[in-house]
Amino acid sequence: MALSTAFTRMFGVRHPIALAPMGGSAGGALTAAVSRGGGFGLLGGGNGDPDWLAREAPLVAEGTGEPWGIGFQTWAIDAGAVERALEYGPRAVMLSFGDPGPFAERVRRAGAALIVQVTDLDEARQAVDAGADVIVAQGTEGGGHGARRGRSTLPFVPVVVDLADPVPVLAAGGIADGRGVAAALALGAAGALLGTRFQATTEALVAPGTAAAIVAGRGADTERNRVLDLARGSRWPSKYTARTLGHPFLDRWRGREDELAADPEARRAYQDAVAQGRIPPLPLWAGEAVDLVDDVPCAAELVGALAAQAEDALARAGGR
Numbered sequence: 001m002a003l004s005t006a007f008t009r010m011f012g013v014r015h016p017i018a019l020a021p022m023g024g025s026a027g028g029a030l031t032a033a034v035s036r037g038g039g040f041g042l043l044g045g046g047n048g049d050p051d052w053l054a055r056e057a058p059l060v061a062e063g064t065g066e067p068w069g070i071g072f073q074t075w076a077i078d079a080g081a082v083e084r085a086l087e088y089g090p091r092a093v094m095l096s097f098g099d100p101g102p103f104a105e106r107v108r109r110a111g112a113a114l115i116v117q118v119t120d121l122d123e124a125r126q127a128v129d130a131g132a133d134v135i136v137a138q139g140t141e142g143g144g145h146g147a148r149r150g151r152s153t154l155p156f157v158p159v160v161v162d163l164a165d166p167v168p169v170l171a172a173g174g175i176a177d178g179r180g181v182a183a184a185l186a187l188g189a190a191g192a193l194l195g196t197r198f199q200a201t202t203e204a205l206v207a208p209g210t211a212a213a214i215v216a217g218r219g220a221d222t223e224r225n226r227v228l229d230l231a232r233g234s235r236w237p238s239k240y241t242a243r244t245l246g247h248p249f250l251d252r253w254r255g256r257e258d259e260l261a262a263d264p265e266a267r268r269a270y271q272d273a274v275a276q277g278r279i280p281p282l283p284l285w286a287g288e289a290v291d292l293v294d295d296v297p298c299a300a301e302l303v304g305a306l307a308a309q310a311e312d313a314l315a316r317a318g319g320r
Contacts, residue, residue: 019042026198061089073096093113101130134168177309178311181310224243231270243286248279
């Protein structure tokens with residue numbers, strides 16, 4: 001059976017599967033591959049770095065005739081970042097972690113769809129008020145940044161679906177295979193947004209060691225924390241923490257965030273350890289579904305495999 005939803009019809013894609021716009025790792029090659037595979041690729045625009053955008057956006061804008069979009073950390077960008085992105089002709093702009101209102105009209109004027117990721121019901125209401133065309137409901141199981149005090153994907157998604165109706169909702173957080181996609185559809189979502197699963201693909205902009213760590217990782221080894229943001233000197237707002245795999249610095253400073261924030265020597269020690277190769281240059285972002293990642297395939301083929309697994313899961317559920 002075909003998994004046709006409001007999301008697939010809106011963008012003219014074959015499968016209700018979207019690539020999470022992971023800052024730095026969801027580059028042009030990965031975004032293009034997901035779109036070629038029939039999903040919706042979202043370029044990881046992060047904080048709107050113009051040099052990164054100039055290098056990666058053409059790879060997808062010129063490398064695929066399929067629909068694609070770009071995502072930003074809303075708190076970290078200005079209007080110029082959105083304007084530069086829109087010059088490449090994305091079908092959608094996704095805004096996460098902050099008020100989308102100041103950028104919504106610019107996106108609409110360009111004829112692009114506005115996708116807003118939300119981590120609680122207040123943000124969901126804000127997204128509806130901003131005129132979001134699609135809302136992503138992110139549960140706390142997801143890798144990378146999310147709500148410090150959020151809700152799990154299973155109870156959160158249907159509440160957002162009801163609140164946002166008729167705006168289509170994508171489920172995010174703890175989804176790494178086709179069964180998770182099927183579950184998202186059963187919750188009333190119009191699709192799923194996947195991050196960790198696409199980190200371990202041949203096109204992802206990650207070091208081989210990062211992909212290997214994800215394949216070897218276990219969900220029980222992940223935890224949500226601010227320690228690594230503080231150690232890196234990151235400006236992430238305190239309401240958003242990051243789910244990562246284990247890390248030596250995290251073991252040392254767990255539960256001592258205030259002390260770390262006030263200790264410049266500790267932060268210098270972190271940078272020295274990175275420079276000396278004793279710890280990885282970036283935290284290993286990974287969600288609770290990392291156990292389900294056991295290979296490093298081509299992203300385009302992965303999209304088709306996920307869709308087929310989702311179709312099979314839904315057919316089996318319907319036959320019971």
